[in-house]
Amino acid sequence: xxxxxxxxxxxxxxxxxxxxxxxxxxxxxxxxxxxxxxxxxxxxxxxxxxxxxxxxxxxxxxxxxxxxxxxxxxxxxxxxxxxxxxxxxxxxxxxxxxxxxxxxxxxxxxxxxxxxxxxxxxxxxxxxxxxxxxxxxxxxxxxxxxxxxxxxxxxxxxxxxxxxxxxxxxxxxxxxxxxxxxxxxxxxxxxxx
Amino acid sequence: xxxxxxxxxxxxxxxxxxxxxxxxxxxxxxxxxxxxxxxxxxxxxxxxxxxxxxxxxxxxxxxxxxxxxxxxxxxxxxxxxxxxxxxxxxxxxxxxxxxxxxxxxxxxxxxxxxxxxxxxxxxxxxxxxxxxxxxxxxxxxxxxxxxxxxxxxxxxxxxxxxxxxxxxxxxxxxxxxxxxxxxxxxxxxxxxx
Amino acid sequence: xxxxxxxxxxxxxxxxxxxxxxxxxxxxxxxxxxxxxxxxxxxxxxxxxxxxxxxxxxxxxxxxxxxxxxxxxxxxxxxxxxxxxxxxxxxxxxxxxxxxxxxxxxxxxxxxxxxxxxxxxxxxxxxxxxxxxxxxxxxxxxxxxxxxxxxxxxxxxxxxxxxxxxxxxxxxxxxxxxxxxxxxxxxxxxxxx
Amino acid sequence: xxxxxxxxxxxxxxxxxxxxxxxxxxxxxxxxxxxxxxxxxxxxxxxxxxxxxxxxxxxxxxxxxxxxxxxxxxxxxxxxxxxxxxxxxxxxxxxxxxxxxxxxxxxxxxxxxxxxxxxxxxxxxxxxxxxxxxxxxxxxxxxxxxxxxxxxxxxxxxxxxxxxxxxxxxxxxxxxxxxxxxxxxxxxxxxxx
DNA sequence: GATTAACCGAGACGGTACGTCACGTCTTTAA
DNA sequence: TTAAAGACGTGACGTACCGTCTCGGTTAATC
Numbered sequence: 001x002x003x004x005x006x007x008x009x010x011x012x013x014x015x016x017x018x019x020x021x022x023x024x025x026x027x028x029x030x031x032x033x034x035x036x037x038x039x040x041x042x043x044x045x046x047x048x049x050x051x052x053x054x055x056x057x058x059x060x061x062x063x064x065x066x067x068x069x070x071x072x073x074x075x076x077x078x079x080x081x082x083x084x085x086x087x088x089x090x091x092x093x094x095x096x097x098x099x100x101x102x103x104x105x106x107x108x109x110x111x112x113x114x115x116x117x118x119x120x121x122x123x124x125x126x127x128x129x130x131x132x133x134x135x136x137x138x139x140x141x142x143x144x145x146x147x148x149x150x151x152x153x154x155x156x157x158x159x160x161x162x163x164x165x166x167x168x169x170x171x172x173x174x175x176x177x178x179x180x181x182x183x184x185x186x187x188x189x190x191x192x193x
Numbered sequence: 194x195x196x197x198x199x200x201x202x203x204x205x206x207x208x209x210x211x212x213x214x215x216x217x218x219x220x221x222x223x224x225x226x227x228x229x230x231x232x233x234x235x236x237x238x239x240x241x242x243x244x245x246x247x248x249x250x251x252x253x254x255x256x257x258x259x260x261x262x263x264x265x266x267x268x269x270x271x272x273x274x275x276x277x278x279x280x281x282x283x284x285x286x287x288x289x290x291x292x293x294x295x296x297x298x299x300x301x302x303x304x305x306x307x308x309x310x311x312x313x314x315x316x317x318x319x320x321x322x323x324x325x326x327x328x329x330x331x332x333x334x335x336x337x338x339x340x341x342x343x344x345x346x347x348x349x350x351x352x353x354x355x356x357x358x359x360x361x362x363x364x365x366x367x368x369x370x371x372x373x374x375x376x377x378x379x380x381x382x383x384x385x386x
Numbered sequence: 387x388x389x390x391x392x393x394x395x396x397x398x399x400x401x402x403x404x405x406x407x408x409x410x411x412x413x414x415x416x417x418x419x420x421x422x423x424x425x426x427x428x429x430x431x432x433x434x435x436x437x438x439x440x441x442x443x444x445x446x447x448x449x450x451x452x453x454x455x456x457x458x459x460x461x462x463x464x465x466x467x468x469x470x471x472x473x474x475x476x477x478x479x480x481x482x483x484x485x486x487x488x489x490x491x492x493x494x495x496x497x498x499x500x501x502x503x504x505x506x507x508x509x510x511x512x513x514x515x516x517x518x519x520x521x522x523x524x525x526x527x528x529x530x531x532x533x534x535x536x537x538x539x540x541x542x543x544x545x546x547x548x549x550x551x552x553x554x555x556x557x558x559x560x561x562x563x564x565x566x567x568x569x570x571x572x573x574x575x576x577x578x579x
Numbered sequence: 580x581x582x583x584x585x586x587x588x589x590x591x592x593x594x595x596x597x598x599x600x601x602x603x604x605x606x607x608x609x610x611x612x613x614x615x616x617x618x619x620x621x622x623x624x625x626x627x628x629x630x631x632x633x634x635x636x637x638x639x640x641x642x643x644x645x646x647x648x649x650x651x652x653x654x655x656x657x658x659x660x661x662x663x664x665x666x667x668x669x670x671x672x673x674x675x676x677x678x679x680x681x682x683x684x685x686x687x688x689x690x691x692x693x694x695x696x697x698x699x700x701x702x703x704x705x706x707x708x709x710x711x712x713x714x715x716x717x718x719x720x721x722x723x724x725x726x727x728x729x730x731x732x733x734x735x736x737x738x739x740x741x742x743x744x745x746x747x748x749x750x751x752x753x754x755x756x757x758x759x760x761x762x763x764x765x766x767x768x769x770x771x772x
Numbered sequence: 773g774a775t776t777a778a779c780c781g782a783g784a785c786g787g788t789a790c791g792t793c794a795c796g797t798c799t800t801t802a803a
Numbered sequence: 804t805t806a807a808a809g810a811c812g813t814g815a816c817g818t819a820c821c822g823t824c825t826c827g828g829t830t831a832a833t834c
Contacts, residue, residue, distance in 0.1 A: 007804020008803065014806085032306060035794060046807040051796065102305035108360045109298035113225070122363035129362070153377050156354040156362070161346075163361060164353030167301045169322070170315035171349070184346050187381045200783030201825040207785080228815055239786040244817070393809030394799040400811085418692065421789060432812045437791070491691055494746045495684035499611060508749035515748070539740075539763050542750070546743030547735040553687045554742060555708070555735070556701035570732050573767045586778025587830045593780085614820060625781045630822065 010052075017043040018050055022064040031061070031106040058110035061103065062120045066127070074131050080139035081186055087131060088158065088178035095166045096173035105167060129155050154185055203246070210236040211243055215257040224254065224299040251303035254296065255313045259320065267324050273332035274379055280324060281351065281371035288359045289366035298360060322348050343382045350378060396439070403429040404436055408450040417447065417492040444496035447489065448506045452513065460517050466525035467572055473517060474544065474564035481552045482559035491553060515541050540571055589632075596622040597629055601643040610640070610685040637689035640682065641699045645706070653710050659718035660765055666710060667737065667757035674745045675752035684746060708734050729768045736764060 021043035025034045036057055040047045054060040075086035111118040132155050139145045161181060165171045214236035218227045229250055233240045247253040268279035304311040329344045338344065354374060358364045407429035411420045422443055426433045440446040461472035497504040522537045531537065547567060551557045600622035604613045615636055619626045633639040654665035690697040715730045724730065740760060744750045 008806070010805065030305075031302075036796080037794075040807090044807080046805095046809085048797080048808095049806065052805080057795080102302065105298070105302035105305055109295065109302045111360075112223075112295035112298055118363060121361065125362040150377060153354075153373060156357055156364070157350045157374075157377075159361075160353035160355070160357030161349040162353070163357050164349055167304075167360075168314065168352075168356060169318040169349070170311060180342070180346060181350075184343065184350075184381055197827075198783090199781065199827075201785075203784060204825095229817085230815075233786090237786080239784095239788090240817080241787090241819090242785065245784075250816090390801075391809090392801070392807065394811075396810060397799090416691075422791080423789075426812090430812085432810095432814090433791080434793085434813095435811065438810075443790090491684070491688035495610075495688045497746075498609070498684055504749060507747065511748040536763060539759060542740040542743055542748070543736045543760075543763075545747075546739035546741070547732075548739070549747060550735055550739030550742050553690075553746075554700065554738075555704040556697060557735070566728070566732060567736075570729065570736075570767055583832075584778080585776075585832065587780075587832095589779065590830095615822080616820075619782090623781080625783085627782095627823080628780065631779085636821085 011049075014043070014045055014049055015053065018045055018053070018060070019064050019067050021045075022060055023067065026061065026064065026103055030102040032102065034061070056110075056114065056117065058107055058114065058117050059120065062107060062117065062124060065103065065107075066124065074134050076138075080135065080142075080144045081182060083135040083138070084132075084158070084182045084186070085179060087135060088162075088182050089175070091162055092173040092175070092178040095162055108167075129159060132158055157185060158182075204242075207236070207238050207242055208246065211238055211246070211253070212257050212260050215253055216261050219254065219257065219296055223295040225295060227254070249303070249307065249310070251300055251307070251310050252313065255300055255310065255317060258296070258300075259313075259317055265324050267327050269331075273328065273335075273337045274375060276328040276331070277325075277351070277375045277379070278372060280328060281355075281375050282368075284355055285366040285368070285371040288355055301360075322352060325351055338382055340382060347378055347382065397435075400429070400431055400435055401439065404431055404439070404446070405450050405453050408446055409454050412447065412450065412489055417489050420447070442496070442500065442503070444493055444500070444503050445506065448493055448503065448510060451489070451493075452506075452510055460520050462524075466521065466528075466530045467568060469521040469524070470518075470544070470568045470572070471565060473521060474548075474568050475561075477548055478559040478561070478564040481548055494553075515545060518544055543571060544568075590628075593622070593624055593628055594632065597624055597632070597639070598643050598646050600624075601639055602646070605640065605643065605682055610682055613640070635689075635693065635696070637686055637693065637696050638699065641686060641696065641703060644682065644686075645703065653713050655717075659714065659721075659723045660761065662714040662717070663711075663737070663761045663765070664758060666714060667741075667761050668754075670741055671752040671754070671757040674741055708738060711737055724768055726768065733764055733768065737761075 018039060021039045022034070025038060025042065034057070036047055036050060039045075039060070040050060043050075050060065054063065075083045075090075077083050077086060107117070107121055111121045133151070136145060136151045136154060140148070140151070145151065158181070162173075165173065211232060214232045215227065218231060218235065227250070229240055229243060232238075232253070233243055236243075243253065247256065265280075265283070268276045268283075270276050270279060300310070300314055304314045325348050326344070329338065329347060332338045333341065333344065351374070355366075358366065404425060407425045408420065411424060411428065420443070422433055422436060425431075425446070426436055429436075436446065440449065461469045461476075463469050463472060493503070493507055497507045518541050519537070522531060522540060525531045526534065526537070544567070548559075551559065597618060600618045601613070604617060604621065613636070615626055615629060618624075618639070619629060622629075629639065633642065654662045654669075656662050656665060686696070686700055690700045711734050712730070715724065715733060718724045719727065719730070737760065741752075744752065
């Protein structure tokens with residue numbers, strides 16, 4: 001009945017210990033302060049045990065991020081403009097204050113070399129897009145948005161401009177930035193007054 | 194006149210040799226194929242000579258990128274729409290085909306740790322924005338654009354969405370993407386038909 | 387039984403390979419021609435593997451010397467005088483001809499800085515004294531020597547004068563030197579005709 | 580008259596500054612704490628100025644030692660035995676207490692590679708032998724010693740055994756060692772009771 | 773007084789070796 | 804077969820000296 005493979009079964013607790021250790025170390029010193037030896041030692045686990053479950057340091061980190069995703073609640077103000085403005089404002093605050101999260105950039109780089117890591121990163125991106133998608137979907141159902149196609153574009157533009165400023169140009173996130181951005185995006189899309 | 198500091202002046206030729214070697218090696222194998230020992234050997238230079246001028250591998254790479262910026266000619270079709278579409282299309286082609294340049298991602302990550310590197314990256318970003326800025330400036334002078342504020346926003350949105358797709362979401366650059374993107378942006382800004 | 391420590395045991399073959407490589411390289415170019423990278427490469431071993439076992443280049447060299455001690459056979463002519471003269475003569479020939487072995491001087495210097503290295507050097511010295519000690523012990527058993535205490539002194543005087551000429555004063559080792567030296571040392575010590 | 584070479588004459592003060600800096604640094608950290616850059620900086624002198632006068636680091640150090648030779652007064656007790664015992668005792672005290680002078684060992688090693696340095700070291704040795712030579716010469720003139728040949732031998736044996744214990748075997752310098760050593764040497768040479 | 777040539781300080785130069793670190797894999801014994 | 808432990812080969816890192824070279828400027832003796 002039990003279709004168990006032969007040999008000693010994997011220790012389920014190890015997964016948890018490893019991920020916890022990873023999250024802790026990431027919190028302490030970011031990617032730079034994270035080495036596999038350190039994770040193994042802190043988790044009380046052999047290095048091989050980690051590599052048996054995750055193919056690389058970055059795969060582990062990605063999983064650790066998915067375990068503890070930054071909870072961003074979907075705002076619900078009753079209008080697209082309100083929702084998007086609320087979301088963009090909170091994003092601006094988060095991006096503007098954070099001490100340069102180095103985890104995502106590291107994964108972005110690592111994804112260049114590894115196919116599967118790239119897929120995981122894309123999946124993670126999609127997860128993070130969900131908030132905006134939900135907002136836009138509700139707007140569409142309410143009739144605030146008419147053209148279906150623009151929705152994909154709006155997601156890219158909204159998130160893209162934030163990431164671009166954060167990682168590339170370094171331009172600051174003034175309080176007005178979020179508002180003007182949403183204004184611009186909605187200036188012709190919104191159907192009614 | 195020139196208030197030269199004492200001691201033997203730095204060999205200007207070394208700068209060139211080092212940067213050239215860096216560019217060559219980057220071209221061959223990206224960041225992964227670039228080690229300081231290799232740069233030094235190829236440039237016929239001691240490692241200390243490199244570290245005397247650039248504090249880190251990444252600072253060197255950034256300078257190398259600025260020395261040999263990817264020549265993107267500013268399209269001039271006579272209209273904003275034409276110019277932006279041409280630009281976005283060429284960008285889509287470039288981003289869509291390139292074999293995953295790992296250089297920029299690497300610099301983005303490294304910029305997380307080093308203040309000065311961050312500044313250099315921002316400067317480099319500004320350089321890359323120049324093409325779009327020029328297009329928009331001409332459009333403004335022609336009277337195609339009326340609201341000056343939007344120009345900054347458009348730069349962020351246009352480039353941001355490209356980088357976001359490239360580095361994060363992994364969504365492909367269909368030929369229609371560029372066109373639709375420009376359409377969307379202009380539909381919110383162009384003064385006249 | 388064996389209370390083996392946990393983890394993968396050290397590769398005993400590596401010890402041998404490293405020591406062999408060290409001995410080879412010392413033979414080729416002395417201490418000057420010995421770098422840790424070279425030893426590692428020739429031994430087919432990582433540098434870390436060497437440093438895991440020996441704390442420094444010199445500790446490694448000392449061990450290498452102990453592994454391959456210069457075989458100096460104990461002469462056995464039937465009399466102290468004969469034995470010592472034979473030994474001193476062969477030592478004079480060896481010291482006089484050798485192309486300035488730089489290994490021992492290097493270790494002597496290095497031993498100044500490192501406690502454990504110093505201990506190893508002393509142990510090595512004791513090893514090299516063994517030949518003379520054996521000769522004197524036999525002489526004592528034969529009754530040629532009476533005063534036990536002088537034996538230690540004779541060892542120091544005999545070897546000391548050789549090393550001193552070799553390393554410090556540079557005075558040559560004339561064929562007569564060895565003979566006169568032994569004559570002097572034995573001139574009152576030998577009990578009988 | 581003045582057969583001076585053309586050009587600016589060498590700054591005599593520089594010699595002094597360099598040697599002083601060298602002696603200071605040797606005192607602080609021995610050879611290990613001595614780098615040419617440091618000497619130059621402390622002496623307020625260009626490195627080229629040092630190399631114009633001394634061909635190598637070790638040549639400089641040797642000169643520095645000769646400038647400040649350890650003043651060992653020649654004891655004069657009226658008898659060879661008294662003189663030698665006094666000398667050997669003071670040597671034992673000096674060798675026994677000193678914190679492992681690393682300068683001489685370093686020079687010994689360096690002399691392996693450099694012909695002229697070797698010559699300088701031999702000369703320096705001869706200088707240090709002078710005390711014993713003087714003692715023995717006086718003894719010969721007094722008639723305490725009869726065989727002239729032994730004098731050379733005694734110098735080698737006396738100093739050799741000290742250096743050997745100091746640098747190689749590491750055996751301690753007990754208070755009795757000096758006395759027994761002199762007893763042994765004199766028992767083989769002294770003409771009269 | 774101008775010229776010349778060796779000097780001066782400072783510090784950059786090409787090299788070489790150092791000892792450390794992290795990677796991802798391998799090899800033990802024990803469960 | 805998996806586990807913890809930890810050794811393994813690899814390869815890059817950034818540092819420290821070495822002894823030389825290159826600056827602008829200084830200091831005599833020679834012209």
